[in-house]
Amino acid sequence: MPDWRKLVNEHLAALALEPYERAEVVEELxxxxxxxxxxxxxxxxxxxxxxxxxxxxxxxxxDLRRKIQSARRKExxxxxxxxxxxxxxxxxxxxxxxxxxxxQEFGTRPGILVWGRxxxxxxxxxxxxxxxxxxxxAAYLSHRAGGSRRAVLSSIVFPxxxxxxxxxxxxxxxxxxxxxxxxxxxPVSLIIDWHGVHHITALAFLSALLGWVLVPGVALLAGGxxxxxxxxxxxxxxxxxxx
Amino acid sequence: MIGPGIKRGTAELAILSVLEGAxxxxxxxxxxxxxxxxxxxxxxxxxxxxxLYRMEQRGWIRGTWETSSHGRRRxxxxxxxxxxxxxxxxxxxxxxxxxxxRQLTKVADA
Numbered sequence: 001m002p003d004w005r006k007l008v009n010e011h012l013a014a015l016a017l018e019p020y021e022r023a024e025v026v027e028e029l030x031x032x033x034x035x036x037x038x039x040x041x042x043x044x045x046x047x048x049x050x051x052x053x054x055x056x057x058x059x060x061x062x063d064l065r066r067k068i069q070s071a072r073r074k075e076x077x078x079x080x081x082x083x084x085x086x087x088x089x090x091x092x093x094x095x096x097x098x099x100x101x102x103x104q105e106f107g108t109r110p111g112i113l114v115w116g117r118x119x120x121x122x123x124x125x126x127x128x129x130x131x132x133x134x135x136x137x138a139a140y141l142s143h144r145a146g147g148s149r150r151a152v153l154s155s156i157v158f159p160x161x162x163x164x165x166x167x168x169x170x171x172x173x174x175x176x177x178x179x180x181x182x183x184x185x186x187p188v189s190l191i192i193d194w195h196g197v198h199h200i201t202a203l204a205f206l207s208a209l210l211g212w213v214l215v216p217g218v219a220l221l222a223g224g225x226x227x228x229x230x231x232x233x234x235x236x237x238x239x240x241x242x243x
Numbered sequence: 244m245i246g247p248g249i250k251r252g253t254a255e256l257a258i259l260s261v262l263e264g265a266x267x268x269x270x271x272x273x274x275x276x277x278x279x280x281x282x283x284x285x286x287x288x289x290x291x292x293x294x295l296y297r298m299e300q301r302g303w304i305r306g307t308w309e310t311s312s313h314g315r316r317r318x319x320x321x322x323x324x325x326x327x328x329x330x331x332x333x334x335x336x337x338x339x340x341x342x343x344x345r346q347l348t349k350v351a352d353a
Contacts, residue, residue, distance in 0.1 A: 067293035
């Protein structure tokens with residue numbers, strides 16, 4: 001008869017639980033395989049057939065380990081979300097705001113793109129460059145915390161929905177009062193002339209959306225995606241080496 | 244043969260139902276479900292334990308280590324009051340679903 005404890009123990013060696021908890025899981029699963037084996041033998045199966053049927057109870061040990069871990073460590077789902085998504089995401093947003101504030105503080109002149117009469121697009125090139133760096137940091141932090149591809153991507157583009165929300169808020173006539181109340185410099189890479197706000201055109205809206213939301217989003221991805229790609233490749237090559 | 248999607252949905256109900264009558268360990272539970280459903284529902288080890296641990300986390304069942312007369316240690320599960328409370332609406336939901344499906348197939352056959 002195979003040594004079920006040894007087998008289960010080897011397959012679940014990487015089960016990230018407290019040692020006593022892990023030992024309990026190994027004991028429980030090994031007992032289940034013991035019972036299955038003896039029952040099959042009682043029902044007339046040969047030792048080889050019984051062992052084979054026991055082994056067919058688990059097709060993918062890696063998947064079983066992941067499922068057990070996720071089921072037994074419910075609270076970790078939340079802490080994983082924090083480290084893999086919320087922390088890198090919020091940090092990305094805060095850094096992007098801080099960099100924009102600094103750039104405005106030190107009076108860096110924006111690059112101006114004119115599309116005829118209003119709107120006038122103002123791209124803060126240093127800010128967009130800093131967003132690439134920030135996107136890269138977000139990808140690194142989320143990946144390091146074990147984030148899935150989705151979590152990494154979400155962390156990189158985390159500031160985009162707040163940018164969009166602020167952009168939409170700024171389209172309303174309470175533009176100035178809102179900005180005064182908030183008392184902060186918004187990462188406005190494109191500012192529509194106040195007089196134009198009242199008569200906003202579809203073109204102005206789209207170009208503002210492009211300048212304020214889409215271009216910063218692309219800048220974040222431009223920094224984050226290569227880092228994610230590089231780190232995933234490195235992890236994959238490590239796996240190949242360890243196999 | 245019942246498909247895997249439906250099986251997943253019925254798994255909780257099956258486990259809660261077999262535990263309603265008695266406190267059972269994992270293997271007994273799997274055997275009993277297989278026998279009572281005439282093989283339509285079969286839990287492998289890989290399907291059963293993540294489900295049991297999840298249900299235990301939710302507070303529906305509780306596992307405790309017991310030693311059998313042969314000196315073998317086994318973890319036995321029993322329903323908690325929360326599990327008992329969950330069983331009744333779950334039965335109701337499934338019975339409504341099956342009634343609706345029966346109704347639908349009758350209409351389709353007619």
